[in-house]
Amino acid sequence: xxxxxxxxxxxxxxxxxxxxxxxxxxxxxxxxxxxxxxxxxxxxxxxxxxxxxxxxxxxxxxxxxxxxxxxxxxxxxxxxxxxxxxxxxxxxxxxxxxxxxxxxxxxxxxxxxxxxxxxxxxxxxxxxxxxxxxxxxxxxxxxxxxxxxxxxxxxxxxxxxxxxxxxxxxxxxxxxxxxxxxxxxxxxxxxxxxxxxxxxxxxxxxxxxxxxxxxxxxxxxxxxxxxxxxxxxxxxxxxxxxxxxxxxxxxxxxxxxxxxxxxxxxxxxxxxxxxxxxxxxxxxxxxxxxxxxxxxxxxxxxxxxxxxxxxxxxxxxxxxxxxxxxxxxxxxxxxxxxxxxxxxxxxxxxxxxxxx
Numbered sequence: 001x002x003x004x005x006x007x008x009x010x011x012x013x014x015x016x017x018x019x020x021x022x023x024x025x026x027x028x029x030x031x032x033x034x035x036x037x038x039x040x041x042x043x044x045x046x047x048x049x050x051x052x053x054x055x056x057x058x059x060x061x062x063x064x065x066x067x068x069x070x071x072x073x074x075x076x077x078x079x080x081x082x083x084x085x086x087x088x089x090x091x092x093x094x095x096x097x098x099x100x101x102x103x104x105x106x107x108x109x110x111x112x113x114x115x116x117x118x119x120x121x122x123x124x125x126x127x128x129x130x131x132x133x134x135x136x137x138x139x140x141x142x143x144x145x146x147x148x149x150x151x152x153x154x155x156x157x158x159x160x161x162x163x164x165x166x167x168x169x170x171x172x173x174x175x176x177x178x179x180x181x182x183x184x185x186x187x188x189x190x191x192x193x194x195x196x197x198x199x200x201x202x203x204x205x206x207x208x209x210x211x212x213x214x215x216x217x218x219x220x221x222x223x224x225x226x227x228x229x230x231x232x233x234x235x236x237x238x239x240x241x242x243x244x245x246x247x248x249x250x251x252x253x254x255x256x257x258x259x260x261x262x263x264x265x266x267x268x269x270x271x272x273x274x275x276x277x278x279x280x281x282x283x284x285x286x287x288x289x290x291x292x293x294x295x296x297x298x299x300x301x302x303x304x305x306x307x308x309x310x311x312x313x314x315x316x317x318x319x320x321x322x323x324x325x326x327x328x329x330x331x332x333x334x335x336x337x338x339x340x341x342x343x344x345x346x347x348x349x350x351x352x353x354x355x356x
Contacts, residue, residue, distance in 0.1 A: 019047030020347065023082045023106070025097060026089025027051035027071050030180055030187070031111050034336035035086050042340055045347070052078055054093060076100040084343045087112050090183065098144065107346055108144040109339050113234060115144040122146065123241045125153040126341040127287055131160050132243070138349035145342050148238045150334040151175045151253075151262055154309055155235070156243035157288065158325060162268050165282035168247035169321075170269035175235065176256035178300070180332060182207060182226060187259055208255075217255040228253045260332070261300035266325040273320040280313055283325075303328040307337050 022039065026032040032053070039046055052074045072078060074097050079085060085106040087094040091114035098108055098115060108115070115121050120143025122136065128148070129135045155173055162168055179190040185207050193203045193213035203211055209221025220226050232253040239249070249266075256263065284290045291298060291312040298310035309329050316322030 019045045020083040021048040021050075021081055022046045022343075023050040023052055023079060023085045023101070025052045025074060025085060025087045025101075026093065026112070028053045029088050029090075030184060030332050031088035031335055032086075034332045035088055035111075035339060038333070038336040038340045042344070044340060044344065050078055050082065053089070076104075079104045079106050082106045084109060084346075086339055086343075087114070088339075102144070107142060107343070109342050110144055110146045111335055111339050113146060113149070116146045116234075116237075118144055120144065123148050123238050124342050125156065125238075125242045125338055126345060127153055127338070128156050128160070128242045130286070131157060135345065138346075142346060142349075145346075147335055147338045147342065148242050149231075149235050150329065150331045150338070151264070152235045152238035152242060153334065153338065154262065154264060154327060154329055155249055155251075155266070156239055156246055157309065158264075158266060158283065158311070158327065159246045159249070159268075160243060161283045161285065161288060162270070162279070163247065165270065165274070165279050167271040168268050169271055170267070171247045171249040172267040173249045173251050174265045175232075175251065175253045176258075176263040176265075177228065177231060177253055178256060178258045178260050178262060178331060179212065180260045181231075181262075186226075190257065190259060212255055212257055214257055216257065218252070220255070228255060258300050260330070261303050262329050262331045262334075263300060264325070264327040264329075266327065267316070268323050268325065269319065270321045270323065274315055274323045276313060276315065279323060283311060283313070298326060298328040300328050303330050305333060306330055307333055 024032050024035055027036065036049065039049065051069050051071045053071045054074065079101040085101040085108055087098060087108065087110045089112055091112045094110060094112040094114035102108055116123060122143060123146050125148035159168060159171060179186040189204055189207040190212055193211060196203050197213055205221065207224065208226065209224035210217055219228055232251055236251055280290045287308050289308045289310050298312050303310050309327050312326045314324045316324060
C-alpha cells in the first residue's frame with residue numbers, strides 16, 4: 001500500500017474535503033498513466049493511490065502525483081479500504097477483477113468498456129450532463145460507471161452546441177481512430193510497421209492483421225481480435241444514451257495511421273443558412289475551442305495533452321445550410337478526464353470511512 005503522503009493529506013484538508021483511497025487497475029496502461037496524471041492535476045482528494053496491474057508490469061515504477069510508486073499485483077485484498085477503483089486495464093482483466101472490488105464496497109469506474117452490459121451499469125459523460133443540465137441522481141451504492149467512448153462525447157457535445165444555433169436536419173460523421181485506442185500493443189505495432197517499411201523488412205501484423213502504417217483502413221484483418229465496426233456500434237450506442245434527443249449521426253469509423261488523438265470530419269445540415277460568426281459563438285464554450293485563424297488549424301499534434309475539442313468551421317460551398325466541422329482531441333486525456341470527473345461527482349454521496 002502506498003503510504004499516506006503529507007502533501008495529499010494537507011491538500012485535502014485545505015480544500016475542506018476528506019481524502020479518499022483510490023486504486024488504478026491497469027496502472028501501466030496508457031489510460032492508467034493518464035488517470036494518475038489527471039488525478040494529480042485536478043487535486044483529487046486522494047490520500048492513497050494504489051497502482052495495480054498484471055504480472056508483466058509488477059515492480060515497475062510509475063508516477064502518482066509527485067511521488068513514485070511500485071506497481072503491485074491485482075489481488076482481492078488490494079481492493080480493501082478503497083473508495084474508487086478505476087479499471088483502465090484490458091477488458092479481460094476488468095471482467096476478472098471488478099467483482100472483487102465491488103464486493104468490498106469500491107465504487108467502480110470502468111474505462112475498458114467491459115462492464116457496459118452489466119446490470120446496474122451506467123454510461124456517463126459529465127461534459128454532456130452539464131450541457132443538458134441533467135446530472136444523474138446521487139446513489140449511495142451506485143452500479144459500475146462506464147466512461148462514455150470519447151468519440152461519442154465529442155459528437156454529442158458538437159451536436160448539442162450546434163442545435164443552439166438551429167435545428168440539425170442531418171448529421172454525418174467520420175471518426176479517425178488512432179493506434180493508442182488499442183493500447184500499448186497497438187502503438188508498438190504501428191511503430192514497428194513504420195520502421196520495417198522504411199527498412200524494407202516484413203511487417204508485424206499480430207494486432208491489426210493488416211498494414212496500418214502509412215495506410216487508411218475501414219476494417220482490420222480477419223485474424224485480428226479488433227473490429228472497427230464494433231467501435232462504431234459502441235460509439236452510436238453510447239451517443240444515444242448520453243445525448244437522448246440530439247440529432248443522430250450517420251457514422252463511419254476509419255483507422256488512421258497516427259499514434260495518438262481522435263480526428264473528426266462532421267457535416268451538419270441546419271434548418272437555416274449558417275453564419276460563421278453566430279455558429280462559432282454557439283459552438284464555443286467549455287471544452288470546445290473554435291479556430292479563429294488558419295494558423296490555428298486543429299491537428300492531432302495540437303490536441304495532444306489538451307482537455308479540449310479543437311474545431312475548425314467551414315461553410316459548404318454547395319449548400320448554404322451546410323457546415324463542415326474538422327475537430328481533433330486527445331483521446332486518452334479525454335477518457336481520463338471523464339473518468340475522474342465521474343468520480344468527483346460521486347464523492348458527495350460517498351462519505352469516506354463508511355465501509356471501512
